[in-house]
Structures are given as structure tokens and as C-alpha cells.
Amino acid sequence: MQVFVLLKTIRSLRDFENAYGAVRSGKTVEYPNTTESLDKEAALHEVKIFLQWRMSRRRAARALCCGGENYQFMDVAYPLFKHAECDFGYMEAQYFFPGPYCGPGPGVISPANIRLYDTEGELIGQLTWHKQEENTWNTEKLSYSVPSKE
Secondary structure, three states: OOOOOEEEEEEEHHHHHHHHHHHHHHOOOOOOOOOOOOOHHHHHHHHHHHHHHHHHHOOOOOEEEEEEEEEEEEEOOOOOEEOOOOOOOOEOEEEOOOOOOOOOOOOOOOOOOOOEEOOOOOOEEEEEEEEOOOEEEEEEEOOOOOOOOO
């Protein structure tokens, strides 16, 4: 089961450093990536990539729906947060259960509309149609709308 939440959750740099230290000493970690099924060398490589990314990141986590940074987690049993920077109001997790093959995949019969973000989490576009013969995607440039101040 995979959970897709419309919010990026990025822990502190200290959490990434602690994970790297734990893997170096032979322990398994669950964040930033589970290392339970990896040997020590592969686990160290995976966690090091995440640590380097986190060290280079300048912006805080943001809501993927609008790019806002003003949200508040609610104290409830399942992921829910109140969002103040756009009209979405309350957001909750969306669940996706992968199953057996059920068609040609996104972007073949209808547009995929899969959003693309840069390393800072800024919306840069979306994948629309998949060209199977060339194994490439048509893309459409997108950006967040600027909220009006009334």
C-alpha cells in the first residue's frame, strides 16, 4: 500500500544525520528510506543520497496543491491538516492500492496530468501524454497561482 498526501513532509537535517549515523553503525532505519532489506553498503548509499539532498535544500516543506507553507496538522487519528493558503480547506491522505495489470497506464488513453516538481518542491509542469514508441512524455509548463490579497 502506498499513501499519497498532498503535503511534502521533510524532517529536520538532524533526523537525516541520525539516520546516516545509524546505518554507518549497522542499524536499520525507516526514514528517509527503509533499509531493512538492504545490505550495509547499499543502505549507506541510499541514506547518503537523501542526506546530501536534505543538506542542499533551502526551502521548508510546502503543500503540493498550491505551494503554500502555511498549514497546521490536526490532532486526529489519520493524516489531516488545515490549509490556510488556498481554498482546499481540510486535506487528508489519499490511498492507492496497486494491483494486477489493468490497462496501458497513464498518458496513453487519457492525459496523465502527473505534476513535476524541482528539488525545492516548486511546481514546474506536468506530464500529459506518453509517446510509447519513443518512450518520452509530452509536458506542459505549470506554476502555482499567486493568491490574491483582498
